[in-house]
Every structure is written in structure tokens, then in C-alpha cells.
Amino acid sequence: MVKKIMVVDDSATIRMSLKTILTNAGFEIVQASDGEEALKMLQDGTKPDLIITDINMPKMGGLELIKNVRKLPRLRFVPILALTTESAQEKRDEARKNGATGWIVKPVKGADLLGVIKKVLPGT
Amino acid sequence: MGNSMLVWSMTVILLAALGYAIPFLGGNAQGARSYWSLVTAAIAGFSSLITLLIVYFYKIPSGVVSRNAKEDETYDGIDEIDAGERKQEEEYCIDFISGIPKVCEVLVGQLNGAITQTEQAVMEMIEKMQAIYSEAERQVHRIKDAIEKSREVMRSASEEIKNNEDLASVIEEFSSQDALDVEESLRKFVQLGEEFKGIEVMVGEIAHIARRTKLLALNASIEASRAGESGRGFAVVAEEVQKLSVQTESVLKSVSGKMLGLAEMMSEETEEIKHIIDAHEKDREDRKQQGVRKLVSSLESVQKLFEIIDKNYDDIFSGIETSNNVIFESVADVLGEIQFQDIVRQRVEHVIEQLNRLNEFAENAIDLLERHEVTSQKIDDLLENMKDGYVMLEQHMAHANVLSEGNKESGTRKEDEISGIDSPKIELF
Numbered sequence: 340m341v342k343k344i345m346v347v348d349d350s351a352t353i354r355m356s357l358k359t360i361l362t363n364a365g366f367e368i369v370q371a372s373d374g375e376e377a378l379k380m381l382q383d384g385t386k387p388d389l390i391i392t393d394i395n396m397p398k399m400g401g402l403e404l405i406k407n408v409r410k411l412p413r414l415r416f417v418p419i420l421a422l423t424t425e426s427a428q429e430k431r432d433e434a435r436k437n438g439a440t441g442w443i444v445k446p447v448k449g450a451d452l453l454g455v456i457k458k459v460l461p462g463t
Numbered sequence: 464m465g466n467s468m469l470v471w472s473m474t475v476i477l478l479a480a481l482g483y484a485i486p487f488l489g490g491n492a493q494g495a496r497s498y499w500s501l502v503t504a505a506i507a508g509f510s511s512l513i514t515l516l517i518v519y520f521y522k523i524p525s526g527v528v529s530r531n532a533k534e535d536e537t538y539d540g541i542d543e544i545d546a547g548e549r550k551q552e553e554e555y556c557i558d559f560i561s562g563i564p565k566v567c568e569v570l571v572g573q574l575n576g577a578i579t580q581t582e583q584a585v586m587e588m589i590e591k592m593q594a595i596y597s598e599a600e601r602q603v604h605r606i607k608d609a610i611e612k613s614r615e616v617m618r619s620a621s622e623e624i625k626n627n628e629d630l631a632s633v634i635e636e637f638s639s640q641d642a643l644d645v646e647e648s649l650r651k652f653v654q655l656g657e658e659f660k661g662i663e664v665m666v667g668e669i670a671h672i673a674r675r676t677k678l679l680a681l682n683a684s685i686e687a688s689r690a691g692e693s694g695r696g697f698a699v700v701a702e703e704v705q706k707l708s709v710q711t712e713s714v715l716k717s718v719s720g721k722m723l724g725l726a727e728m729m730s731e732e733t734e735e736i737k738h739i740i741d742a743h744e745k746d747r748e749d750r751k752q753q754g755v756r757k758l759v760s761s762l763e764s765v766q767k768l769f770e771i772i773d774k775n776y777d778d779i780f781s782g783i784e785t786s787n788n789v790i791f792e793s794v795a796d797v798l799g800e801i802q803f804q805d806i807v808r809q810r811v812e813h814v815i816e817q818l819n820r821l822n823e824f825a826e827n828a829i830d831l832l833e834r835h836e837v838t839s840q841k842i843d844d845l846l847e848n849m850k851d852g853y854v855m856l857e858q859h860m861a862h863a864n865v866l867s868e869g870n871k872e873s874g875t876r877k878e879d880e881i882s883g884i885d886s887p888k889i890e891l892f
Binding site for chain 1: 582585586589592593596791792794795796797798799800801802803804805806808809854855856859881882883884886888889890891892
């Protein structure tokens with residue numbers, strides 16, 4: 340069965356490049372341009388197998404999104420990867436505390452990203 | 464502090480902005496270098512012009528200065544300037560600095576334009592990369608389809624070969640049966656010849672009976688003569704029987720001779736045919752076996768050839784898969800590298816934010832100049848506040864490197880104080 344990945348980023352180029360990489364690798368992609376939009380989609384029933392989110396975004400940032408996603412019972416164990424330019428260790432620690440599965444600093448090579456996805460989504 | 468301090472502060476701010484922009488350009492933003500270099504050149508030129516003007520009009524020597532001679536006794540040239548001229552210069556300076564927000568606005572517009580332009584270019588690049596990948600993938604599918612069809616043909620041909628091999632066996636079997644049938648026919652032919660010889664015996668026996676009948680007929684005619692007139696009819700029959708016997712013997716002799724000749728000929732012919740058939744059969748068998756062997760051998764060769772082709776197809780498949788994976792990984796890597804646009808965008812947006820703050824600073828400075836007042840705002844505060852908006856390691860490092868350049872004597876490495884500098888780029892919790 341095709342795995343579904345939600346990409347959350349305010350940058351259209353990041354969303355487009357990730358969509359291209361991940362679609363070519365055989366995943367189904369759903370997109371949101373900020374944390375608020377993503378949370379609404381998730382609350383409305385979208386159930387991805389993995390969430391990849393930026394951290395610094397307008398309306399609702401990635402840290403808050405992670406915290407809110409973990410409050411939704413059916414998404415409690417869905418892996419969440421932060422993909423961000425943010426380098427502050429405090430933010431990384433906060434993401435871990437909020438329930439993130441991993442932290443990736445941009446730019447990341449496609450092969451490296453797919454390698455991480457393979458680890459958090461066994462069988463892909 | 465007097466107004467001159469504010470003017471000098473403005474100069475330092477602009478130079479700091481220049482110092483900020485230049486290392487930024489030397490970072491990861493190679494793809495957008497041409498845009499940024501234009502903007503930086505404008506900032507640099509603009510800053511230099513302001514500095515020259517201030518130095519020219521205020522004749523400021525090196526070091527921090529004040530126009531107030533009472534506050535700073537090291538500067539004594541100011542008293543020589545005529546008050547009227549100074550007023551004119553002040554007005555010019557205020558007017559000039561008043562133009563800074565407009566210039567900054569143009570620069571912000573340029574930077575925003577550059578962001579939009581790079582974003583569009585990157586989107587097009589992504590689309591083209593995707594088109595390349597999709598085309599490569601389609602090509603692979605086309606090749607795979609062609610090979611699959613070729614394999615299908617080979618499988619069909621292979622099946623035919625298998626059938627032909629079976630047919631060869633059938634031919635071989637049929638030939639053996641044919642030989643058996645010929646042998647059976649010959650055997651019957653020889654038997655017929657033997658039966659002809661049997662007829663010869665029978666003819667001999669009939670001839671013997673005819674001779675005895677003739678003798679009996681002779682005796683009967685003698686006896687009929689003795690019987691006189693009463694035996695005359697019997698004598699006629701005896702005579703006729705005798706004639707018949709003679710004729711029978713004659714015909715039998717003729718038939719027997721012909722039968723014997725025929726049997727002899729049949730025997731000879733049978734032998735001859737047997738020889739010919741044996742010879743022909745052997746030759747034909749040899750040729751047939753040779754032909755069948757050749758056919759089987761050819762079919763086996765074709766079969767082997769098919770196996771080689773099949774193996775080659777496997778190699779082609781494997782090569783195509785490898786190439787496709789290389790294309791896929793390369794495209795994925797390029798798409799990963801394209802994230803530089805987002806990085807540049809964020810850094811430029813931060814520069815725009817700082818230019819806007821510089822605007823506010825300039826407007827505030829003009830206001831103070833006009834009112835001949837002093838301010839508590841310091842350039843260090845502006846620099847310190849810049850750090851609040853940094854998200855990237857590179858931004859922190861560029862900032863730290865510029866400041867450490869200015870504080871070499873302190874011997875401290877600012878990079879060591881940057882949060883997350885030693886953290887891995889990829890970390891799974």
C-alpha cells in the first residue's frame with residue numbers, strides 16, 4: 340500500500356521539491372503551507388503515515404504543530420520529522436520534548452532524506 | 464552628545480550593514496549571487512557616499528567626535544566654520560539623510576524582486592528536473608516493454624523448437640515403422656515366390672495323373688477293341704480321354720515351365736530388391752539420422768542462443784535499473800540542493816527586516832538632528848537585536864566573524880558561543 344506523507348512548509352519551492360522527490364520515490368503527498376492549515380487537515384481526517392514539517396512558519400510554527408498533533412489520539416504514534424534551517428539547540432530540544440521523531444537541517448540531499456524516511460517508515 | 468554623534472552613528476550603521484551583507488554573499492547563496500552582488504554594490508556605494516559627505520562637510524577626523532567644542536576639546540576646526548555656512552550644511556545633511564528611507568525602500572524592493580525571481584526560476588528548475596526524470600522513467604518503461612515483447616517472441620520460438628524436437632523424434636519413429644513395413648512386404652513377396660514353387664509340385668502331380676490317365680485310356684481302347692462292336696463307344700471315349708490327357712500334359716508342361724520361370728525370376732528379383740532396399744535403407748537411415756541430428760543440433764544451438772540473449776536482456780535490465788537509480792538519485796539530490804532558495808530567501812528577508820529597522824533609525828536620527836537633541840539608541844543595540852532574527856548557523860557565524868574581525872585583540876572565537884554549532888545535521892531522537 341502506498342504510504343502517505345504530509346509536507347508542511349511555508350516555502351512553495353520546498354513543498355514542490357519535496358513533492359517531486361517523494362512522489363518519484365513512490366509516496367503519496369499531501370501539503371500544507373503552515374502549521375495551522377496542517378492541523379486543520381489532520382483534524383478533518385487526513386491520516387498521513389509521516390509528517391515532515393518546517394519549524395519557522397507564519398500562523399503556526401512547527402513546534403506548536405508537533406505538540407498539537409500529539410494531542411490527537413489517532414496520530415499519537417505517527418512519526419514527525421522537522422526539516423528546517425533552524426540551528427538553535429534549544430529549539431531542537433523543544434521539538435524532541437514535544438514528540439518529534441527527528442530533526443533535519445536544510446539543505447538535505449534527496450538520498451539522505453529518503454534514508455531517514457526509510458528508518459522511520461519501515462518497509463518502504 | 465551632539466548631533467554630529469548621530470550622523471556618525473548613521474555612517475557606522477550603514478557600514479555595518481555592508482559588513483553584514485558581504486559575508487552573506489560569500490555563503491551558500493551561490494545560485495543567486497548575481498542578484499545579491501548588485502544589491503550589495505548599491506548598499507556599499509551608498510554607505511561610502513554618505514561617509515564621504517559627512518567627513519567632507521563636518522571635517523570629522525578619526526575617532527568619535529562631537530560638534531560641541533565644550534564637550535570635546537580635541538576638535539578645534541569647527542569654530543572656524545561660519546554659522547551661516549554650518550546652517551546650510553546641516554540642512555543639506557538633513558535633507559540627504561531624509562532620502563535614506565527612500566533608497567532603503569528601493570533596495571528592499573530589489574531584494575523582494577530577487578526573491579520572487581529566484582523562486583520562479585527554482586520552480587521552473589524543479590519542473591524541468593521532474594520532466595527529465597519522468598522522461599527517463601518513460602524511456603526505461605519503453606525499453607522494458609520492448610525487451611518483454613522480445614522475450615515473448617523468444618518464448619514462442621523456444622516452444623516451437625521444443626515441438627520441432629518432438630517432431631524429429633516422430634520422424635525417426637515413423638521412419639523405423641516404414642522400414643518395418645517394407646521388410647514385411649518383402650517377406651510376403653518371398654513367401655509368394657515359395658508358394659509358386661509349391662504350385663510347381665502340384666503341376667508335377669497333375670502331370671503324373673495325366674500320364675496315368677493317358678495310360679488308362681490306352682488300356683481302355685485296347686480293351687474296347689477286344690470287345691468288338693459293343694465296345695466301340697467305349698473306345699471313342701477312351702480315345703478322347705487319351706487326347707485330353709496328352710493335351711493336359713502339354714498344357715501343364717507349358718504352365719509349369721512358365722510358373723517355374725516366374726518363381727525363379729521372383730526369387731531373383733526379391734533378392735535384388737532386398738539388396739537394393741537394404742542398401743537404400745541403410746543410406747537413407749544414415750542420411751535421415753544425420754539430418755535429424757543436424758536439425759536437433761541446430762535447434763539446440765538456437766536454444767542456447769536464446770539463453771544468451773535472455774542473459775543479455777538481464778544485463779540490459781540491470782544496467783537500465785542502475786542508470787535509472789543514478790538519474791533518480793541525481794534528480795533527488797539536485798532537488799535537495801534547490802532548498803538553497805529557501806535558505807537565501809530567509810536570509811534576504813532578514814536583511815530586509817534590518818533595512819527597515821535602519822530606516823526607522825534614520826528617521827529617528829533626522830528628527831533628532833532637526834531638534835538638536837540627543838538619543839539613547841546605540842548602534843550596538845541594533846547589532847545585538849539583529850541576532851534575534853537569526854535562525855541559521857551561517858547567519859550566526861557571519862555575524863560573529865564580522866564582529867570578531869573588529870575585535871581581534873580580544874582573541875575570543877565568537878563561533879564557540881553559537882548554539883547548536885556542534886549538533887548533527889540529521890538526528891533521530
